Amino acid sequence: MKRLRRRTIIALVLAGALAAGVLFFCFQLIGKGNDWVGFFGTRYYDSGAIYDRNGVLLYDGQTKSYAENQATRVSTLHLVGDQNFGTSLRSVLASRLTGYNLVTGTSLGSHDVTLTIDAALNETAYAALNGRKGVVAVYDYTTGDLLCEVSSPSYDPNNPPSDINENPAYEGVYLNRFFSSTYPPGSVFKLVTTAAAIEQKKDLDQFRYTCTGSLEVDGDVITCPYAHGENMDIKQCLATSCNGAYATLAMELGGKTLGEYMEQAGLLDSLAVCDIHTAKGSFVAQEDGSAFLGWSGVGQDKDLVNPCNMLAFMGGIANDGVAVVPKLVERETITGTSIPAAFPDGKDTYSIYGEETCRQLKEMMRNNVASQYGQAQFGDLAVCAKSGTAEVGGGQEPHAWFAGFIDDPEHPLAFLVLVENGGGGARVAGSIAAQVLAQATAE
Numbered sequence: 046m047k048r049l050r051r052r053t054i055i056a057l058v059l060a061g062a063l064a065a066g067v068l069f070f071c072f073q074l075i076g077k078g079n080d081w082v083g084f085f086g087t088r089y090y091d092s093g094a095i096y097d098r099n100g101v102l103l104y105d106g107q108t109k110s111y112a113e114n115q116a117t118r119v120s121t122l123h124l125v126g127d128q129n130f131g132t133s134l135r136s137v138l139a140s141r142l143t144g145y146n147l148v149t150g151t152s153l154g155s156h157d158v159t160l161t162i163d164a165a166l167n168e169t170a171y172a173a174l175n176g177r178k179g180v181v182a183v184y185d186y187t188t189g190d191l192l193c194e195v196s197s198p199s200y201d202p203n204n205p206p207s208d209i210n211e212n213p214a215y216e217g218v219y220l221n222r223f224f225s226s227t228y229p230p231g232s233v234f235k236l237v238t239t240a241a242a243i244e245q246k247k248d249l250d251q252f253r254y255t256c257t258g259s260l261e262v263d264g265d266v267i268t269c270p271y272a273h274g275e276n277m278d279i280k281q282c283l284a285t286s287c288n289g290a291y292a293t294l295a296m297e298l299g300g301k302t303l304g305e306y307m308e309q310a311g312l313l314d315s316l317a318v319c320d321i322h323t324a325k326g327s328f329v330a331q332e333d334g335s336a337f338l339g340w341s342g343v344g345q346d347k348d349l350v351n352p353c354n355m356l357a358f359m360g361g362i363a364n365d366g367v368a369v370v371p372k373l374v375e376r377e378t379i380t381g382t383s384i385p386a387a388f389p390d391g392k393d394t395y396s397i398y399g400e401e402t403c404r405q406l407k408e409m410m411r412n413n414v415a416s417q418y419g420q421a422q423f424g425d426l427a428v429c430a431k432s433g434t435a436e437v438g439g440g441q442e443p444h445a446w447f448a449g450f451i452d453d454p455e456h457p458l459a460f461l462v463l464v465e466n467g468g469g470g471a472r473v474a475g476s477i478a479a480q481v482l483a484q485a486t487a488e
């Protein structure tokens with residue numbers, strides 16, 4: 046009897062251990078199965094191909110080769126990626142490319158993924174950056190389709206430069222700056238300050254500012270490149286991008302309110318684009334009456350934004366207050382066929398400011414182009430925009446920003462151009478935007 050009891054206990058313990066092991070494995074499988082299949086360098090699973098929206102092959106999972114054309118390879122590298130890129134689609138889409146699911150594993154074969162990206166637009170954008178570091182992006186603000194997304198510097202994955210780790214020209218090359226970087230927004234941030242003023246300053250239509258070229262605040266001097274003019278209203282202050290006027294508005298609104306409007310703009314959150322999480326922006330609510338508060342209202346001080354969130358913010362203004370999260374995958378099909386292999390990615394939205402606030406911002410951004418940046422470079426496109434020249438200190442040239450959208454249901458495109466140490470925003474970044482938009486809207 047005694048021996049039988051002992052054996053029963055041993056059998057129960059073994060059975061228990063087996064059950065625990067199976068449970069542990071199942072939990073791991075459910076939680077990490079995607080990662081196992083997608084593990085880089087794995088040769089056990091077939092991967093499908095990645096195409097652009099027009100069917101241009103960007104990456105062939107069978108032969109592990111990139112696009113045929115060098116300019117295509119270089120300008121889409123940050124999206125397609127290799128093992129050096131944490132946010133590449135080959136990483137984040139790995140389980141989709143292998144066709145993995147929990148029930149059948151990879152037994153039903155791999156999937157091809159067609160992106161929303163237009164590779165030809167990427168090529169133009171990368172060429173327009175002309176070797177400078179930066180970001181160019183264009184998306185449809187009604188559907189979320191990212192048409193163009195370039196991060197520079199890049200390189201040809203078929204022929205990586207031998208000095209990539211030492212040459213400063215390749216600094217941060219493995220980072221997709223669009224998703225993973227944050228930058229001081231410079232004067233593009235004045236849109237946030239303007240929104241706060243529209244909603245919180247009841248007498249904003251009475252607001253007038255005379256710019257002498259500098260404004261003394263709390264012992265510091267907030268400067269403009271020149272005296273912008275006398276008795277300017279808010280529209281003129283935004284068009285001339287008058288730092289004095291915006292520092293004055295920031296002092297009236299206060300740091301807490303500005304921070305709230307930056308948060309409402311979605312600039313402090315992380316967006317999930319196809320499982321790629323964007324870097325969060327930051328804002329420090331400075332003390333009332335301090336020069337820091339003045340600087341924060343003109344997009345300097347400690348303000349930081351992520352380019353992807355900034356693009357979606359532009360789309361939100363264009364879309365009367367509803368921002369659409371950018372997306373990258375148009376469809377997923379069984380490899381080598383046009384048979385759908387998954388439901389199309391849904392549309393994800395969030396609210397920014399009220400409809401009337403966005404309407405006013407839109408009107409002012411349209412006026413910026415007409416009165417300051419020059420409509421001629423955009424042909425007859427109804428471009429609404431804000432430029433930014435973000436000081437970065439250390440004797441370096443400022444970052445050039447140009448962000449906005451086309452106010453036209455025929456071409457519902459928002460755009461963002463950022464040239465690191467590029468100099469003047471509208472001049473440098475604006476001309477890149479003009480080139481890319483011309484191509485994006487060509488019949």
Ligand SMILES: [Zn+2]
Nearest residue numbers: 256269273287
């Ligand atoms: Zn000024």
